[in-house]
Amino acid sequence: MPLLKGGTIVDDPWLTVAEDDPIPEAGAVIVGLKRWRAERERLILRDGPVGVRLTADQTPGELGDDLEFLDLVALEFPAFTDGRSYSNARRLRERFGFEGEVRAVGDVLRDQYLFLMRCGFDALEVRSGETAEAWAAATRAITTPMQPAAAGAAPAISLRERRAQG
Amino acid sequence: MYKYDDIDHALVRERVEQFRDQVARRLSGELTEEQFRPLRLMNGLYLQLNAYMLRVAIPYGVLSSGQMRTLAHLARAYDRGYGHFTTRQNIQYNWPKLEDVPDMLADLAAAEMHAIQTSGNCIRNVTADPFAGVADDEIEDPRIWAEIVRQWSSLHPEFSFLPRKFKIAVTGAATDRTAVRFHDIGLIMRRNWDGEVGFEVLVGGGMGRTPMIAKTIRKFLPKRDLLSYLEAILRIYNLMGRRDNKYKARIKILVHELGIDELGDLVEDEWARIKDGALLLPDAEIRRIEEQFRPPEYEDLPAEDTGVEALKFEDRDFARWVRANVAPHRRPGYAIVTLSLKPEGAPPGDVTADQMDAVAALAERFSLDELRATHEQNLVFPYVRQKDLPALWRQLQVLGLASPNVGLVGDIIACPGLDFCSLANARSIPVAERISMRFADLARQHDIGELRIKISGCINACGHHHVGHIGILGVDRKGEEYYQVTLGGAPGDDAAVGAIIGPALSSDDVVDAVETIVETYVALRREGEWFIDTYRRVGAEPFKARIYGGEVDAAA
Amino acid sequence: MAKSTADGSLFAITANDLRNGLVVYLDDGRGWTEDLGRACLFAADGLEAALADAAGAEASGQVVGVYEIAVERAEEGVRPVRFRERIRAFGPSTHVDFRRADVPGHLDHPDGVTAVSFARP
Numbered sequence: 001m002p003l004l005k006g007g008t009i010v011d012d013p014w015l016t017v018a019e020d021d022p023i024p025e026a027g028a029v030i031v032g033l034k035r036w037r038a039e040r041e042r043l044i045l046r047d048g049p050v051g052v053r054l055t056a057d058q059t060p061g062e063l064g065d066d067l068e069f070l071d072l073v074a075l076e077f078p079a080f081t082d083g084r085s086y087s088n089a090r091r092l093r094e095r096f097g098f099e100g101e102v103r104a105v106g107d108v109l110r111d112q113y114l115f116l117m118r119c120g121f122d123a124l125e126v127r128s129g130e131t132a133e134a135w136a137a138a139t140r141a142i143t144t145p146m147q148p149a150a151a152g153a154a155p156a157i158s159l160r161e162r163r164a165q166g
Numbered sequence: 167m168y169k170y171d172d173i174d175h176a177l178v179r180e181r182v183e184q185f186r187d188q189v190a191r192r193l194s195g196e197l198t199e200e201q202f203r204p205l206r207l208m209n210g211l212y213l214q215l216n217a218y219m220l221r222v223a224i225p226y227g228v229l230s231s232g233q234m235r236t237l238a239h240l241a242r243a244y245d246r247g248y249g250h251f252t253t254r255q256n257i258q259y260n261w262p263k264l265e266d267v268p269d270m271l272a273d274l275a276a277a278e279m280h281a282i283q284t285s286g287n288c289i290r291n292v293t294a295d296p297f298a299g300v301a302d303d304e305i306e307d308p309r310i311w312a313e314i315v316r317q318w319s320s321l322h323p324e325f326s327f328l329p330r331k332f333k334i335a336v337t338g339a340a341t342d343r344t345a346v347r348f349h350d351i352g353l354i355m356r357r358n359w360d361g362e363v364g365f366e367v368l369v370g371g372g373m374g375r376t377p378m379i380a381k382t383i384r385k386f387l388p389k390r391d392l393l394s395y396l397e398a399i400l401r402i403y404n405l406m407g408r409r410d411n412k413y414k415a416r417i418k419i420l421v422h423e424l425g426i427d428e429l430g431d432l433v434e435d436e437w438a439r440i441k442d443g444a445l446l447l448p449d450a451e452i453r454r455i456e457e458q459f460r461p462p463e464y465e466d467l468p469a470e471d472t473g474v475e476a477l478k479f480e481d482r483d484f485a486r487w488v489r490a491n492v493a494p495h496r497r498p499g500y501a502i503v504t505l506s507l508k509p510e511g512a513p514p515g516d517v518t519a520d521q522m523d524a525v526a527a528l529a530e531r532f533s534l535d536e537l538r539a540t541h542e543q544n545l546v547f548p549y550v551r552q553k554d555l556p557a558l559w560r561q562l563q564v565l566g567l568a569s570p571n572v573g574l575v576g577d578i579i580a581c582p583g584l585d586f587c588s589l590a591n592a593r594s595i596p597v598a599e600r601i602s603m604r605f606a607d608l609a610r611q612h613d614i615g616e617l618r619i620k621i622s623g624c625i626n627a628c629g630h631h632h633v634g635h636i637g638i639l640g641v642d643r644k645g646e647e648y649y650q651v652t653l654g655g656a657p658g659d660d661a662a663v664g665a666i667i668g669p670a671l672s673s674d675d676v677v678d679a680v681e682t683i684v685e686t687y688v689a690l691r692r693e694g695e696w697f698i699d700t701y702r703r704v705g706a707e708p709f710k711a712r713i714y715g716g717e718v719d720a721a722a
Numbered sequence: 723m724a725k726s727t728a729d730g731s732l733f734a735i736t737a738n739d740l741r742n743g744l745v746v747y748l749d750d751g752r753g754w755t756e757d758l759g760r761a762c763l764f765a766a767d768g769l770e771a772a773l774a775d776a777a778g779a780e781a782s783g784q785v786v787g788v789y790e791i792a793v794e795r796a797e798e799g800v801r802p803v804r805f806r807e808r809i810r811a812f813g814p815s816t817h818v819d820f821r822r823a824d825v826p827g828h829l830d831h832p833d834g835v836t837a838v839s840f841a842r843p
Binding site for chain 2: 086
Binding site for chain 3: 192193194195199213214215216217218246247248261262263264265511512513516518584585586590593595596599600603604645646647673674677
């Protein structure tokens with residue numbers, strides 16, 4: 001599946017490994033939480049980056065210190081109306097200081113791109129022909145947000161504070 | 167009141183363009199209805215029984231006269247000449263066309279208004295005391311905090327796809343006029359032992375299928391911590407609220423299932439990690455917003471106006487109007503006037519475009535340009551000089567907005583019901599009209615005294631029937647409209663959920679039943695008791711017996 | 723127009739117009755009309771095909787929310803069986819100005835209450 005990352009459509013260098021499939025010797029792989037727990041050592045020692053995919057009801061806290069071994073966390077959206085992963089993305093960025101790729105997978109609308117970006121997502125699987133232009137337009141739709149978040153433009157409060165001082 | 171700066175203006179304008187694009191993509195077929203629906207809901211646009219319905223936000227109920235004129239313009243230019251004020255201090259238009267809505271939003275944006283988040287599973291309009299800033303029992307003005315919460319919650323990237331809708335209310339007075347205990351989060355301004363003003367935070371109130379009174383999650387929260395604490399609550403709710411069952415998805419269910427203590431621990435844990443971060447409110451920002459709500463330049467006036475006192479003595483109608491519709495003001499010589507939107511035999515809360523323009527002109531002349539919408543579907547003029555009361559009253563009479571029935575049996579709250587709403591089981595507006603006609607005699611209304619009747623057309627309870635002194639709930643019984651009666655609900659500091667008194671009554675019988683209830687109260691009351699007091703003293707039995715007889719009839 | 727089946731049950735297909743939101747009914751010409759009197763009526767056995775046809779209009783973005791309603795023949799013409807569908811067909815019972823059809827009694831309520839009008843003398 002193509003990936004929207006860094007504002008452009010790219011080929012996905014990661015392989016999402018299904019529950020029962022073998023893990024390749026090398027290359028970037030994404031596994032589910034259960035698989036990670038079962039084969040943690042092997043995945044850490046393996047030659048190649050590893051990422052974990054969390055379902056909407058799993059939280060980054062369940063990875064905890066293991067985040068230091070991961071280059072990617074994928075967060076699921078079972079339906080675009082299910083907003084749990086927005087909170088999990090923010091926790092990844094703000095509580096755990098995760099700096100790897102945070103990827104949205106599943107059902108998202110382009111109208112949600114701005115929210116995704118501001119919650120700290122920097123990549124998303126493109127399902128239905130969405131374009132880099134759509135991402136650019138959506139993430140620029142609101143110049144100054146009203147509240148602080150994990151990423152994105154400085155919020156109104158900061159701007160107003162700067163004005164009051166300067 | 168709050169005036170937009172360039173940042174606020176940009177936000178609403180950009181939001182309009184976003185929505186314009188979404189409508190275009192819907193009309194072109196690029197978006198299906200399933201995809202478009204949550205997007206249009208986040209802009210307050212419903213598809214109802216008869217047509218689309220647009221719910222415009224009136225933040226914490228406050229409007230300028232210029233904004234009221236904009237609401238009149240919308241009614242005239244895009245709708246059918248009227249609007250309906252709601253139980254959350256918003257206004258609804260029942261006949262907009264989808265392709266016109268972006269233009270309506272653009273006209274609103276030019277007037278510093280919007281329809282952002284008036285629907286959908288996100289944080290809704292923050293409501294506050296309609297007497298804010300002028301009530302004589304006020305600790306501090308809650309509008310400042312309602313505005314701060316409004317901004318923080320607008321297009322919040324993390325909380326736009328919650329398990330369900332989320333409603334916040336703020337009160338800053340000794341008397342709660344916002345039904346704060348029936349909101350997902352209720353904020354009560356309190357003074358602590360050191361004299362510092364902060365918030366008691368309550369969580370988990372609500373109406374609907376499972377009415378619940380909110381519980382205190384934190385007894386005292388300093389002002390500067392307000393947003394970080396709210397963020398912690400919302401984050402826990404977003405992650406843990408149920409998503410498997412629409413009827414169990416509000417935070418009140420989470421409170422019920424976890425218990426307030428466990429929920430409190432989870433919130434405190436989250437909050438501890440974020441409280442001193444970017445959401446800590448700088449004093450400068452608090453002051454910037456406080457500045458916008460400072461009191462007006464009041465005149466120095468005597469506490470009582472002799473002209474008014476004389477007219478009260480001479481003119482019984484004026485006296486009645488003052489007694490019911492005029493409330494004491496914190497500033498000597500001023501008064502708070504409620505415009506009754508409940509004329510006898512007419513839909514509660516409806517106002518025509520012509521009336522809106524006239525009200526705007528009156529607000530300019532008599533209320534320093536400002537008015538409020540209340541959750542009881544009336545309007546308020548907060549800054550009226552007592553000496554202007556006679557002149558204002560006469561003008562309101564001409565407009566049909568001077569029914570002296572505020573808080574009385576004619577001041578009925580009713581949802582739109584089956585005449586307009588696709589969720590409804592039964593009609594509510596005709597029942598409200600019939601009750602108001604039955605009690606049209608004003609002397610009788612004033613003798614009965616305070617009695618708040620609330621009518622909902624379905625269990626979603628948008629008419630707040632659970633907290634009516636008399637509550638009426640429309641139900642569908644084999645295709646016929648039936649009505650269940652509850653007694654003893656109360657929305658304020660003595661919060662209570664009404665109790666069902668018997669099987670549902672037919673449309674023909676329910677108005678008679680209300681009259682029977684009132685007569686029973688009048689027969690049993692003691693000196694100084696309003697209906698709710700008598701009910702609390704004697705219980706439901708005397709009322710049940712008079713309506714249902716010695717034994718309870720099975721519903722026909 | 724179809725004849726009713728042996729048990730007399732008759733149906734119409736309804737939706738809301740996408741652009742103006744108003745209530746519409748599938749008519750004889752495969753178009754949509756606001757007037758129930760001009761709606762195409764179906765027997766139960768003709769419903770499935772009609773709904774499939776109508777679904778096309780939904781997919782092409784003309785209407786939203788297609789479904790069938792039971793109707794019956796009455797003195798004043800065809801009317802829906804369910805009360806909520808009478809509101810949709812004839813208009814809210816509360817405002818004279820919003821009526822969609824002149825149906826006797828639709829705007830009248832007990833206790834002498836009638837629908838309001840915005841027309842001012």
